[in-house]
Amino acid sequence: MIDLKLPLLATAALAVTPGILMASSHMDAPLITLDDAANTTDVYAFVTTGANGEKYLTTALSVYPFEEPGIGPNKYNFDDNVLYGLHVSTGNDLPLGRPTFSYWFEFDTTYKNDATILQSYTGVVQNVDDGAQNLTQRYSVRAFDHRWNQGWGLRNLGTGVVPPNNQGKATPEYNLQAGDGPAKDGVGSSAMLDRYTTQSIKSLDHGYVAFAGQREDGFYGDINAIFDLLSLRGPGEAEDAQHGYNVHTIVLQIPVNDIGGEMQQAGVFATTSRRKIKVNRRNGDPIEVGHWVQVGRQGNPLFCEGFIAISDKDKYNRESPRHDSALFSEYARTPELAALLNAIVFAGNPIAGIENNRTDLEGIFIPDVIKVDLSTAAVPLAGGGANHPSNPDDPGFSRLSIFGGDTTYSPLVCGPVPSGWPNGRRFGDDVVDIGVSAVISDLRVTPPVINVAGDNVDSNDAVYHKVMPYAATPMNGRNHEHH
Amino acid sequence: MPFAARPALLLLLLCACSDHGAAEPAANSRPARFIALVPQVGDSKLDRDIGAMQTRIEAASEEVLPGLFDRLGRLFIQKARTTHDTGYYKLTQSCADAIDSYANGSADAMLLRGHCLHSMHKFPEAEKLARKLVATRGDFADHGLLGDVLIDRGDVDGALDAYQAMLNVKPCLQAYARAAHARWICGDTDGARQLIGLAAAAGSARDPESLAWTLARRATIELSAGSLEDASDACSAALAVLPGYAPALLARGRIQLARGEAVDAITSLEAAAKANPLPEYRWLLADALRATGDEARAQIVEAQLEHDGAIEDPRTYALYLASRGKSVATAVDLIERELEQRRDVHTLDALAWTQCAAGDVTTASSVIREALAIGTPDSRLHYHAGVIAMQRGDMTKAKAHFATAEERQNSLYPSERDDLRTRRKSL
Numbered sequence: 001m002i003d004l005k006l007p008l009l010a011t012a013a014l015a016v017t018p019g020i021l022m023a024s025s026h027m028d029a030p031l032i033t034l035d036d037a038a039n040t041t042d043v044y045a046f047v048t049t050g051a052n053g054e055k056y057l058t059t060a061l062s063v064y065p066f067e068e069p070g071i072g073p074n075k076y077n078f079d080d081n082v083l084y085g086l087h088v089s090t091g092n093d094l095p096l097g098r099p100t101f102s103y104w105f106e107f108d109t110t111y112k113n114d115a116t117i118l119q120s121y122t123g124v125v126q127n128v129d130d131g132a133q134n135l136t137q138r139y140s141v142r143a144f145d146h147r148w149n150q151g152w153g154l155r156n157l158g159t160g161v162v163p164p165n166n167q168g169k170a171t172p173e174y175n176l177q178a179g180d181g182p183a184k185d186g187v188g189s190s191a192m193l194d195r196y197t198t199q200s201i202k203s204l205d206h207g208y209v210a211f212a213g214q215r216e217d218g219f220y221g222d223i224n225a226i227f228d229l230l231s232l233r234g235p236g237e238a239e240d241a242q243h244g245y246n247v248h249t250i251v252l253q254i255p256v257n258d259i260g261g262e263m264q265q266a267g268v269f270a271t272t273s274r275r276k277i278k279v280n281r282r283n284g285d286p287i288e289v290g291h292w293v294q295v296g297r298q299g300n301p302l303f304c305e306g307f308i309a310i311s312d313k314d315k316y317n318r319e320s321p322r323h324d325s326a327l328f329s330e331y332a333r334t335p336e337l338a339a340l341l342n343a344i345v346f347a348g349n350p351i352a353g354i355e356n357n358r359t360d361l362e363g364i365f366i367p368d369v370i371k372v373d374l375s376t377a378a379v380p381l382a383g384g385g386a387n388h389p390s391n392p393d394d395p396g397f398s399r400l401s402i403f404g405g406d407t408t409y410s411p412l413v414c415g416p417v418p419s420g421w422p423n424g425r426r427f428g429d430d431v432v433d434i435g436v437s438a439v440i441s442d443l444r445v446t447p448p449v450i451n452v453a454g455d456n457v458d459s460n461d462a463v464y465h466k467v468m469p470y471a472a473t474p475m476n477g478r479n480h481e482h483h
Numbered sequence: 484m485p486f487a488a489r490p491a492l493l494l495l496l497l498c499a500c501s502d503h504g505a506a507e508p509a510a511n512s513r514p515a516r517f518i519a520l521v522p523q524v525g526d527s528k529l530d531r532d533i534g535a536m537q538t539r540i541e542a543a544s545e546e547v548l549p550g551l552f553d554r555l556g557r558l559f560i561q562k563a564r565t566t567h568d569t570g571y572y573k574l575t576q577s578c579a580d581a582i583d584s585y586a587n588g589s590a591d592a593m594l595l596r597g598h599c600l601h602s603m604h605k606f607p608e609a610e611k612l613a614r615k616l617v618a619t620r621g622d623f624a625d626h627g628l629l630g631d632v633l634i635d636r637g638d639v640d641g642a643l644d645a646y647q648a649m650l651n652v653k654p655c656l657q658a659y660a661r662a663a664h665a666r667w668i669c670g671d672t673d674g675a676r677q678l679i680g681l682a683a684a685a686g687s688a689r690d691p692e693s694l695a696w697t698l699a700r701r702a703t704i705e706l707s708a709g710s711l712e713d714a715s716d717a718c719s720a721a722l723a724v725l726p727g728y729a730p731a732l733l734a735r736g737r738i739q740l741a742r743g744e745a746v747d748a749i750t751s752l753e754a755a756a757k758a759n760p761l762p763e764y765r766w767l768l769a770d771a772l773r774a775t776g777d778e779a780r781a782q783i784v785e786a787q788l789e790h791d792g793a794i795e796d797p798r799t800y801a802l803y804l805a806s807r808g809k810s811v812a813t814a815v816d817l818i819e820r821e822l823e824q825r826r827d828v829h830t831l832d833a834l835a836w837t838q839c840a841a842g843d844v845t846t847a848s849s850v851i852r853e854a855l856a857i858g859t860p861d862s863r864l865h866y867h868a869g870v871i872a873m874q875r876g877d878m879t880k881a882k883a884h885f886a887t888a889e890e891r892q893n894s895l896y897p898s899e900r901d902d903l904r905t906r907r908k909s910l
Contacts, residue, residue, distance in 0.1 A: 034687035035655055066689065079684055229542055274654035274685065277678065279662040280643045280669070287677050293654050310550040311591065314622070318653065336547070343544075 037079035038272035040298040041065045041247055042219050044470075045268035045370045046424040048253065049378040051190070054207065055262060056253040057374060059086050059103075060427075060471065061270035061298070062217070067246040070167055070477020078107040078137055078162065078212065078248055082272050083292045086252055089267035089321075089369055090260050093146075097267070097321030097367025100151075101259055102144045105212060105250055107162070109137050121170040124179075128163045128199040132170075137162035139212050141204055141252070160202035163213045166246070168478030171196065175476045182480065183216070183473040185384055185463035188391045193465065194473060201468055207255040215249040215471035216462040217242040219301075221432035222455040230344045238456035244475055244482040251469040256374050263412055267369030268424075269299035269321055294318055299368035301421065301431035307331040307365065321367035332365040333358050338439050351440055351451065360443035364422045372424035375412035379419040381470070382428020384463030391463055399430035399459070403437045403452050427464045427471055430454065515580030516540075518573075519555060529565065529692075533558045549586045552578045556595040563602065565692050567729070567759050572599040590620045597628045606635050606824045617645075623653035630661055637826035639668060639857055656685040660697050663704070668828060670858025672708050679704055683717075688724055695725035702734040706741065707860055707894045714738050729759035736767060741893040745774045756784070762792040762799040770897040797821055802833050805840035806898065815841050828859050836867045844874040862891035866903050873906065882910055 044060040061084065067076050078084070083106060087099035094100075112134050116122060123132035140159045145151030164171050169179035173195045176182060184194055193201075202210050223241035225232050232238070256262045273292035281287070296317045298304065308316050308331050319327060334356055342350035364371075380394035398404025401420035410417040420429040422438070433454030442449040462472035520537045523530055536555045543551055556578030563571035576599050582592040593616050600609035613629035616622075630645030646665050650658045659682035667675035679701040686694035698721035705714035715738050721731035732755035739748035748771045756764040765788040772781040789809075792800030797817040804814035814837040821830055835851035838844075851868045869884030885907045892900055 034690040034693070035685045036687040036689065037684065039687075075688075081681055081684055229539070275681075276650050276654055277659075277662070277681075279647045279650060279665055281666065281671055281674050287674055293651065295653060295655060309547075310554065314653075 036064045038082045038296050039063055040270050040296050043270045043298045044425050045372045046379050046426045047376055055256040057256055058253045059268050060251040062247040062249040064248050069246050069475040069480050080107050080109050085271040087269050094267045097324050100146055103252055104142045105139050107137050107139045111135055125164050125171050128196050129161050133164050157208050158204035160210050163196040163200040165214045166474040166476055168476055174473055183476045186391055186465035186472045188466045190467045209253040211251040211469035214246050214474040216475050217245045217247045218427045218471050220457050220460045222457045232455055235456045239483040240457045240461055243461045244480045246474045249471045262374045264374055266372050266374055269369045272296040299370055300365055302435040303365045303368050306337050307335055321369050324367040329362055329366045332362040370425050373410045373412055373417050376408040376410050379408050381466045382464045383466050401429055401434055515577040518577040519581055529562055549582045552581045553591040572602055575599050601632055604824055606632055623649045635825040635827050656682045668859050670860050672860050675704050691725040695721040695728045699730040699734050711738055729755045745771055762788050762796045766803050767896055774897040798833050801837050805837040811840045828854050832864050839871050847871045862888045862894045878910055
C-alpha cells in the first residue's frame with residue numbers, strides 16, 4: 001500500500017476543486033443488499049424413515065450465513081417479516097421446475113417481559129419456552145398443493161415453537177459442563193437428544209414433522225481459498241470457513257405418501273420472501289401489509305455461488321426454477337468454474353472437454369432443484385466420522401457420495417443411485433468436493449470419466465445427529481472457536 | 484477539512500487524472516483501469532476488501548472484468564459514504580469507465596455513474612441516467628436511484644412511484660429505507676417508523692454501513708416523533724454495528740441535547756464532527772458548546788464551519804448564515820445556486836429562510852408555504868414558518884406554527900429552541 005503524504009501542492013489543488021467536495025445528503029440508502037435473515041445458506045433433501053417405518057422426504061433450509069454464536073442472542077432469530085418456503089416438484093412439474101407442493105413457515109416473536117434488558121433469557125432455561133426464556137418464537141406451517149383439480153389445496157399443518165439459541169450457561173442442556181463446555185455431539189437416537197431439541201420437534205397434522213431453530217452450520221469447505229483465485233491449500237492447511245458458526249435451520253419431514261408415493265423422483269428447493277408494501281398511504285389508511293415477493297432461493301449447493309455470474313445472481317434469487325432452463329442453463333452447460341480450474345489448478349495440463357456442452361451438469365442443475373429418488377430405502381447418514389465412539393457415520397456413508405462409492409439401490413431405476421448429492425443432499429455430504437469432482441469429470445460418456453478432487457476440508461467441525469433434526473447441536477456462545 | 488482525510492481525492496490529484504465528465508465513458512480502459520487499481524491507504528475491512536478486489540482484477544480474465552469493476556465501484560461508493568471523501572466517487576467513475584471499455588453501454592456502469600452524479604449533487608444529469616436505466620433495465624436499484632434523484636428534485640410523487648416500483652421488484656433494506664424516508668417526507672411518521680423497522684430487520688452485520696445507516700436513520704425518525712427512548716436504542720444499535728459511525732454519533736448528540744445532557748452531547752458531537760466535519764455537525768456542536776457556556780470553543784468551531792461550509796454543504800451553510808444573520812447575501816446566493824440543481828422540501832425551506840433573513844418576507848412566505856404543503860414533520864420548517872409569519876405580522880399563523888414546532892422541538896438545535904421560546908413569549 002502506498003502511504004500518501006500530502007504535499008502542499010495538493011492543498012492548493014484541492015482549494016480550486018469545488019463541486020467534487022460537496023457532501024451527499026445521504027438520504028439515499030446504500031446499494032449493497034445482504035439480507036441474512038432471508039439468505040438461504042443451504043438446502044437439504046434426503047430419504048429417511050421414522051420410528052414406525054414411515055418414509056419421509058426430509059427437507060431442510062438454513063439461513064443466516066456466518067451466524068456468530070453467542071453474539072446478541074436477540075439478534076439472530078427467524079424474521080417475522082420473512083416467509084420461509086420449502087417446495088417439492090413431482091411428476092411433470094419436476095423437469096419444468098414448477099412446485100407441486102409448497103410449505104410455508106411464518107414466525108411470530110414475543111417477549112414474556114419487555115421491561116427488562118435481558119431480552120432472550122431472564123434465567124437458566126430448563127425447558128423450551130419456560131419462564132426463563134424471555135424471547136420465544138413460534139411458527140405456523142401451511143401447505144399448498146398446486147394441483148388445482150386433484151390436490152388437497154391449502155392446509156394448515158400446525159404450529160411449533162423455536163428452542164432458545166445456545167448462549168452458554170443460560171442454555172446448559174445444549175452443552176457439556178453445565179453450559180461451560182462445548183456443545184454436545186450429535187446423537188444416533190432420538191432418546192439421546194438434548195432436552196431443548198427434543199421438545200422442539202413437532203408432529204404436525206397429516207403425518208408431517210417439523211423443527212425450526214438454531215443449529216450448527218453443517219456446510220464445510222475452504223471457501224476462502226476457493227475464492228482466493230482457487231489457491232487451494234494442502235491437507236492440514238486447508239480451513240473450514242464455516243468453522244465455529246451457527247445458522248438457523250428449518251427441517252420438515254414430508255410423508256412420502258402425501259406427495260404421491262415413493263415410486264418417483266422429487267425436486268426440492270427453498271425460497272424466502274419479504275412483503276411488498278404500499279409506500280404512499282392515503283390519510284387514515286392502515287399501515288398496510290402487502291403481498292410476498294421472493295427475495296432469495298436455493299436448490300442445489302454451489303449453483304448460485306459457483307456457476308451464476310455476479311450480474312445474474314440477483315435475478316436468480318428472484319426467479320422461479322421454472323425459468324432456469326431459459327435463463328441459466330448456459331451457466332451449467334459452459335461453467336466458468338471448469339475454465340478457471342483448467343486455467344489455474346490444472347495450468348499446463350488442462351482437462352479436455354470439461355468447459356463446454358456440459359449436458360451432464362445441466363441435468364443436475366437445471367432446473368435448480370435437488371432431485372431425490374424417493375424409491376430408495378433410507379440413505380446412510382453422517383454422524384461424527386467412521387470412528388466416532390458414540391455416533392459413527394452409518395455403514396457405507398461417504399462424504400463424497402457416489403464419488404466415494406456410496407450408492408443405494410433404487411427400485412425406480414432398478415439399479416444403484418448416489419446415496420447423497422446429487423441424488424438429494426444429506427448433512428455431511430462434501431458438496432465442494434462432489435461439485436468440483438463433477439465439474440472435472442465427464443458424466444456424458446459411458447462409462448463416465450471420473451476425476452476426484454477437493455479442497456482438503458474433509459469433515460464438519462461438529463457431529464451431526466442421525467435422527468431428526470439431523471443438523472448438529474448449535475455451537476456454544478461461550479465456548480467455540482473459529483480458524 | 485483536514486487533508487489527511489481525503490486520500491482518495493489526493494490520489495486522483497497525484498495521478499494527474501483528467502475529469503472525463505461523469506456521464507461520458509472513457510473509450511480506452513487504460514487510464515480508468517490504472518486509476519481504479521492504484522492501491523489505497525487504510526487498514527479497515529473495507530480497505531482490505533478494496534485491495535482484495537483490485538488484486539482479483541489484476542489477475543482476472545477480460546470476460547469477468549466488467550463484473551469485478553462493478554463490485555470495485557460499489558466498494559468505492561461504500562468508502563465514500565463511510566469516509567465522506569468524495570474523491571472516492573471519482574474512483575467509482577473510473578470503475579464505470581473501465582466497465583464501459585469492456586462492455587460499452589453497460590447498465591452497471593450507468594448505475595455507478597448515476598450514484599456518483601447524485602452524490603455530487605448533479606441532479607439533472609443523474610435523473611437523465613436514472614430514467615434511461617429504468618426504461619432499459621428496470622432493476623430495483625435503478626428505480627431506487629430514480630427515486631433518490633426525484634426526492635432531491637422535489638418531485639415527491641415521482642419518487643413515491645419509483646420507490647414503489649423498487650419495492651415491488653425487491654423488498655429489501657434499501658427499498659424499505661427509501662420508502663420510509665418518502666413516507667416521512669410526506670408526513671406519515673407512523674408509516675415511516677414501520678418501514679424503517681422492516682429495513683433494519685432486513686440488514687446484515689456483514690454489511691455494517693448499510694445497517695448502521697438504517698439504524699441511525701431510525702433514530703432520527705424516532706427523535707422527530709418524540710420517542711427519545713426508541714431513538715436512543717436505535718443509536719446504540721447503530722454504534723454497536725459500526726463503532727464511531729458519524730451519523731449515529733450525531734443522532735446521539737441530538738438525543739442527549741433533547742434530554743438536556745449537553746455535556747454528554749458535546750462528547751458525542753465532537754466525535755461526530757471529527758469523523759464528518761460537515762456544517763450540520765459543526766453547527767450543532769457549536770450550539771451545544773454555547774449551551775454549556777463554552778463560548779470560546781463554540782467560536783472556534785464556527786470559524787471552522789465558516790471556512791469550509793460553502794464548499795462542504797452550501798445548503799446547510801446558507802441556513803446557518805441566515806440563522807446567525809451573517810453574510811445574508813452570500814446565503815441567498817448559495818441557495819439560489821442550489822436551486823438550480825434541486826428543489827426538495829429542505830432546499831425550499833432554506834430558500835424561504837434566507838429570503839426572510841434578507842428581508843423579502845413575501846417571497847419567504849410563498850416558498851415556505853410550498854415547503855409545508857407536503858406535510859413533512861420537521862420542526863425546523865414550522866419554526867421558520869412561524870418566524871416568517873411573525874415578520875409578516877400574521878401572529879395567529881405564527882402562534883400555530885410555533886406550537887407545532889414546539890411539539891416536535893427535539894429535532895431543533897439549541898439555538899433554534901431558545902429563539903423559539905423567546906419568540907413564543909413575545910407573542
